[in-house]
Amino acid sequence: xxxxxxxxxxxxxxxxxxxxxxxxxxxxxxxxxxxxxxxxxxxxxxxxxxxxxxxxxxxxxxxxxxxxxxxxxxxxxxxxxxxxxxxxxxxxxxxxxxxxxxxxxxxxxxxxxxxxxxxxxxxxxxxxxxxxxxxxxxxxxxxxxxxxxxxxxxxxxxxxxxxxxxxxxxxxxxxxxxxxxxxxxxxxxxxxxxxxxxxxxxxxxxx
Amino acid sequence: xxxxxxxxxxxxxxxxxxxxxxxxxxxxxxxxxxxxxxxxxxxxxxxxxxxxxxxxxxxxxxxxxxxxxxxxxxxxxxxxxxxxxxxxxxxxxxxxxxxxxxxxxxxxxxxxxxxxxxxxxxxxxxxxxxxxxxxxxxxxxxxxxxxxxxxxxxxxxxxxxxxxxxxxxxxxxxxxxxxxxxxxxxxxxxxxxxxxxxxxxxxxxxxxxxxxxxxxxxxxxxxxxxxxxxxxxxxxxxxxxxxxxxxxxxxxxxxxxxxxxxxxxxxxxxxxxxxxxxxxxxxxxxxxxxxxxxxxxxxxxxxxxxxxxxxxxxxxxxxxxxxxxxxxxxxxxxxxxxxxxxxxxxxxxxxxxxxxxxxxxxxxxxxxxxxxxxxxxxxxxxxxxxxxxxxxxxxxxxxxxxxxxxxxxxxxxxxxxxxxxxxxxxxxxxxxxxxxxxxxxxxxxxxxxxxxxxxxxxxxxxxxxxxxxxxxxxxxxxxxxxxxxxxxxxxxxxxxxxxxxxxxxxxxxxxxxxxxxxxxxxxxxxxxxxxxxxxxxxxxxxxxxxxxxxxxxxxxxxxxxxxxxxxxxxxxxxxxxxxxxxxxxxxxxxxxxxxxxxxxxxxxxxxxxxxxxxxxxxxxxxxxxxxxxxxxxxxxxxxxxxxxxxxxxxx
Numbered sequence: 001x002x003x004x005x006x007x008x009x010x011x012x013x014x015x016x017x018x019x020x021x022x023x024x025x026x027x028x029x030x031x032x033x034x035x036x037x038x039x040x041x042x043x044x045x046x047x048x049x050x051x052x053x054x055x056x057x058x059x060x061x062x063x064x065x066x067x068x069x070x071x072x073x074x075x076x077x078x079x080x081x082x083x084x085x086x087x088x089x090x091x092x093x094x095x096x097x098x099x100x101x102x103x104x105x106x107x108x109x110x111x112x113x114x115x116x117x118x119x120x121x122x123x124x125x126x127x128x129x130x131x132x133x134x135x136x137x138x139x140x141x142x143x144x145x146x147x148x149x150x151x152x153x154x155x156x157x158x159x160x161x162x163x164x165x166x167x168x169x170x171x172x173x174x175x176x177x178x179x180x181x182x183x184x185x186x187x188x189x190x191x192x193x194x195x196x197x198x199x200x201x202x203x204x205x206x207x
Numbered sequence: 208x209x210x211x212x213x214x215x216x217x218x219x220x221x222x223x224x225x226x227x228x229x230x231x232x233x234x235x236x237x238x239x240x241x242x243x244x245x246x247x248x249x250x251x252x253x254x255x256x257x258x259x260x261x262x263x264x265x266x267x268x269x270x271x272x273x274x275x276x277x278x279x280x281x282x283x284x285x286x287x288x289x290x291x292x293x294x295x296x297x298x299x300x301x302x303x304x305x306x307x308x309x310x311x312x313x314x315x316x317x318x319x320x321x322x323x324x325x326x327x328x329x330x331x332x333x334x335x336x337x338x339x340x341x342x343x344x345x346x347x348x349x350x351x352x353x354x355x356x357x358x359x360x361x362x363x364x365x366x367x368x369x370x371x372x373x374x375x376x377x378x379x380x381x382x383x384x385x386x387x388x389x390x391x392x393x394x395x396x397x398x399x400x401x402x403x404x405x406x407x408x409x410x411x412x413x414x415x416x417x418x419x420x421x422x423x424x425x426x427x428x429x430x431x432x433x434x435x436x437x438x439x440x441x442x443x444x445x446x447x448x449x450x451x452x453x454x455x456x457x458x459x460x461x462x463x464x465x466x467x468x469x470x471x472x473x474x475x476x477x478x479x480x481x482x483x484x485x486x487x488x489x490x491x492x493x494x495x496x497x498x499x500x501x502x503x504x505x506x507x508x509x510x511x512x513x514x515x516x517x518x519x520x521x522x523x524x525x526x527x528x529x530x531x532x533x534x535x536x537x538x539x540x541x542x543x544x545x546x547x548x549x550x551x552x553x554x555x556x557x558x559x560x561x562x563x564x565x566x567x568x569x570x571x572x573x574x575x576x577x578x579x580x581x582x583x584x585x586x587x588x589x590x591x592x593x594x595x596x597x598x599x600x601x602x603x604x605x606x607x608x609x610x611x612x613x614x615x616x617x618x619x620x621x622x623x624x625x626x627x628x629x630x631x632x633x634x635x636x637x638x639x640x641x642x643x644x645x646x647x648x649x650x651x652x653x654x655x656x657x658x659x660x661x662x663x664x665x666x667x668x669x670x671x672x673x674x675x676x677x678x679x680x681x682x683x684x685x686x687x688x689x690x691x692x693x694x695x696x697x698x699x700x701x702x703x704x705x706x707x708x709x710x711x712x713x714x715x716x717x718x719x720x721x722x723x724x725x726x727x728x729x730x731x732x733x734x735x736x737x738x739x740x741x742x743x744x745x746x747x748x749x750x751x752x753x754x755x756x757x758x759x760x761x762x763x764x765x766x767x768x769x770x771x772x773x774x775x776x777x778x779x780x781x782x783x784x785x786x787x788x789x790x791x792x793x794x795x796x797x798x799x800x801x802x803x804x805x806x807x808x809x810x811x812x813x814x815x816x817x818x819x820x821x822x823x824x825x826x827x828x829x830x831x832x833x834x835x836x837x838x839x840x841x842x843x844x845x846x847x848x849x850x851x852x853x854x855x856x857x858x
Contacts, residue, residue: 036389067338096330096340097271128300170340173389176236177332177339187389190236191336 036172041182042090046162048115051081051089057204058088059197060182062170065104065134066097067178068127069191076194087201091119092166094178102163104134107145109159110152117141118148236337237262237757240359243307243331243339244753246810247346248355253313255348257284257327258810260751261305263758267331269301271341272309277324284327285310302331305750306809316348323348435592436609437600445605452609455589456616462845463780464585465617467656468499468578470649472621473628475574477646478541479567485626492625494568495575496618502579503590503614507607510594516823519808521581522774524661530581531661534654541647579614582657585777586823587844589613594822644681651677659724660774669717671724675710679703744786744795746802751811752818755801759834764799765858768828770816772805775824777845788848794855827851829858 042058051059061077063070081087093105104122111118121141125133135145152159170180173187181188183197184204236242242265250256261267269289274282286309289301311325319325326345332338344358439448459465472495476488509517590613597606655674659667682703683696716727723729746769749755759766771778785791805812805824815821819828822843829840837857842850 064338068332069336069338072335094340096338175340176239177337179337182389185389190333 036169038185040165041169044090044092044162044165046158047090047092047166048109049088049090050116050119051087052085053088055084055086055088057086057184057201058090058182059184059201060090060092062092062094062166062175062178062180064094064096064101064178065108065122065125066101066127066129070179071123071125071127073179073191074123080194080198084201092169093163094166094170094175095163096178100129100131100134103131104129105163106152106159107134107138107143107148109162110148110155111143112151112155114143118143236333236339237265237753239339239342241753242333243267243329243342244357244751245327245329245344246355246357246814247348247351249351250310253316255311255316255351257309257311258814259303259307259329260753260811260814261303261307261331263305263748263750263754264334264336265331266302266304266334267307267329269303269307271328271330272307273328274309274311275326275328276319277326277345282315282325283312285312305754306811308810311348319348321349435589436596436606440605445608448605449608449612452589452593452612453616456613457619458616459585459587459589459613459844460617460620462585462587463776464587464845465621467582467653467776468495468618468621469624471574471578471582471653472625474537474541474646474649474653475571476625476628477643477649478537479571488628489622489626491568491571492622494572495578495625496615496621498572498575499579499618500611500614502576504607504611506580506590507593507597507610508603511597511601511603511606515813516586516594518580518586519772519805519823522660522772522806522808526581527657527661527774530577531654531657533577534650534657538647538650538654541643541650582653585844586775586825587777591822591826591843595820598820648674648678648681664722665717665720668713668721668724668727672710672713672715672717672727675706675713677710679707679710682706743782744792744800746800749801749803749815750809752815754811755815758799758801759830762799763832764797765832766799766801766830767795767855767858768819768830769800769802770805770821770824770826771802772824774806778825780845781825785846785848785851788851791848791851791855794852798855798858827854829854831858 041060049058059077059081061070065071077089081089093109095101095105108115108118108122118138118141121137121143122129122134125137129137138148139145173180173189175189179191181192181197183192183200184207186200186203188197188200242262244260244262245257246260247255247257259267269286272284272286274284276282286307289303289307292300292302309327324345324347326343328341328343330339330341346356346358350356436448439451472492475495476491479491480487506517509515513520590610593606593609593613596609597603600606651674655667655670658670662670680703682699713721713724713727716724716730719728719730721727721730747758749758749768755768771782803812803815816823821828825842825844827842827846829837829842831837837854840854840857842854846854
């Protein structure tokens with residue numbers, strides 16, 4: 001049952017990732033302008049914000065829970081956000097490593113208020129994850145897997161919508177993979193120099 | 208002679224490598240098609256081979272390579288074992304650096320209908336950088352009969368609406384994203400899918416990328432590199448060219464390339480009992496040299512047929528291991544028949560395979576053949592010239608004849624050695640036994656020498672140590688306490704004791720992880736006792752065309768590109784005599800040093816060699832700041848430090 005659903009959801013994500021029939025693609029092309037608007041990228045109301053939710057600058061990261069660099073870099077990003085104190089950190093799930101990544105993203109987004117905690121637990125894992133690894137990490141963090149799956153079931157439209165939107169945005173930006181960052185209005189399609197990122201944040205704040 | 212050899216280096220002139228366009232800054236990941244350049248071609252026996260040339264600093268996951276039919280059914284794909292990567296952040300997995308390959312078995316392809324499309328999906332990362340989204344390329348396996356297909360980013364797209372969309376969006380997108388107020392850090396590509404020239408497998412400068420894949424017409428190398436044979440023919444016709452190759456061979460006969468052949472021939476002469484007869488010696492050494500020359504000719508035929516240098520293809524662990532085993536058997540045969548009391552079963556078994564004393568000319572010829580192809584594979588300027596000539600003109604007959612003549616020329620001193628060497632042999636008597644033991648050890652040493660190309664360095668050091676101890680035993684160093692009875696016996700024991708000490712030292716070194724049999728105690732002395740006291744020059748390793756282009760655009764210096772391999776005898780000489788030379792080191796201080804290690808050849812290496820018209824190691828390309836190979840500077844085979852400095856002076 002779950003596997004079937006997972007497969008379907010994965011297909012939906014794969015859809016967004018490119019192997020799609022022409023029709024929805026054209027529709028998306030027309031929507032591209034809206035999709036890349038600052039509101040859609042920085043202030044998607046359905047994507048939870050970490051750091052200081054009322055911060056004056058938004059830092060967006062497109063990431064995958066199996067991407068090694070996303071995880072090694074995460075403590076540095078968190079430190080930056082903590083030290084600055086006025087950054088909204090928006091972690092955008094872009095699951096590119098197959099079903100386990102998608103599963104992780106879905107359960108973390110299903111955690112609602114505790115999204116933050118679920119995300120940290122998953123970011124602290126080894127790079128390669130099986131679905132069991134995902135469940136084990138979340139269980140250790142105090143989550144009940146059945147409860148998360150149930151929450152996902154109730155909230156599927158929102159969660160799958162977020163993931164599809166994120167993936168689509170990443171594609172529209174021409175990102176080759178994860179991680180990719182947007183600090184204010186500066187796009188970092190690869191691994192950023194932290195100094196450059198700080199500069200971009202300062203610039204965003206100045207404007 | 209030397210002048211002629213050197214002038215050939217000049218004749219084999221360079222070609223133009225235009226400067227690569229400036230790529231984005233280091234942190235900006237390469238486009239997926241540059242990071243993992245995929246090409247597909249028909250492999251042996253109806254298989255389809257997929258090859259990725261992976262840029263330096265990027266890797267592909269083995270378990271993320273998938274093959275599917277158009278309707279999404281998974282198909283089996285054979286992939287070689289990858290490098291294990293197992294660390295706290297990565298977890299456990301297998302990855303490929305430099306190059307990767309996958310093979311679709313003929314049985315899988317047979318089950319597909321005509322016109323079936325396959326799609327291959329793959330995924331990788333940049334070291335300490337981004338992980339790419341999965342990339343999918345579709346192709347028609349049947350269409351590969353017409354020739355290999357390289358997947359540029361547009362090559363894959365005709366049926367791919369996403370790619371189409373990417374291009375349609377690209378102009379609008381640029382405007383719309385800037386209209387939305389996005390600015391890209393680090394001059395990154397702004398379009399969803401930056402436009403690229405179609406079907407380019409590498410991102411080498413265009414002329415080079417368009418080089419003939421199999422080598423028939425093409426880049427500027429034609430006129431120059433193939434010019435050796437063509438030039439000789441125009442001077443005096445084909446017979447003149449063949450004669451010249453014979454002379455060139457003579458010139459090469461006293462280079463380290465040919466040295467390993469002497470102990471092999473000596474051992475073989477001893478084995479067949481021809482070491483004391485000038486006539487038999489001449490007969491056997493002629494057979495040896497003739498088949499060696501035939502093997503050279505065969506290299507030409509193989510090059511025409513496959514576009515590859517057979518010598519390199521034969522440096523596989525299997526071939527090298529088999530030859531090593533052959534030498535071991537030959538050694539045992541010598542011991543078994545004359546010296547050691549080996550178990551009868553062994554002796555009989557060995558004698559069945561290696562009949563001793565009555566070995567025919569055929570076995571000598573066989574050794575000559577193997578020597579040329581596997582034991583002492585040497586890429587020299589004339590050899591490269593002839594192979595390139597064949598590749599470019601398709602004139603197999605003249606090319607192969609020239610190579611045959613080259614082999615004969617290289618062998619003349621061997622025939623002299625085999626014929627007149629008998630004069631210095633002691634006449635029959637009790638010494639005969641000793642002589643056979645010596646030849647046995649010659650074969651043992653050859654066996655260790657061969658196998659050291661394919662085993663861990665410390666194992667090779669250990670094997671040399673064991674060889675030393677065996678020699679000590681054979682020489683009586685550890686025999687019973689009876690006092691030495693004669694000068695001969697004492698001398699033998701002294702030599703045996705030396706072998707004992709050396710062998711023991713090597714074993715100690717091996718246990719400590721020594722890598723160089725000439726410096727067995729290096730790990731114990733913390734590397735303080737390094738002969739010459741110089742650190743080796745540091746080279747950037749290039750895995751394929753994409754790597755090279757990246758490096759050329761990254762580093763703004765004049766450059767040296769050096770093709771080498773562990774099994775390349777001349778390379779050792781170059782590394783000792785040229786790269787240790789103070790004047791050379793000083794000259795190279797501001798040169799970007801790059802090397803291609805052909806010890807195990809990857810598809811990326813193949814591509815690079817084809818594109819640069821390199822036949823094998825040692826080959827050096829002197830490349831200017833602007834990415835142009837300096838005219839007349841290419842060095843193939845051995846050269847002197849002066850020759851090196853002259854060439855380096857032109858970049």
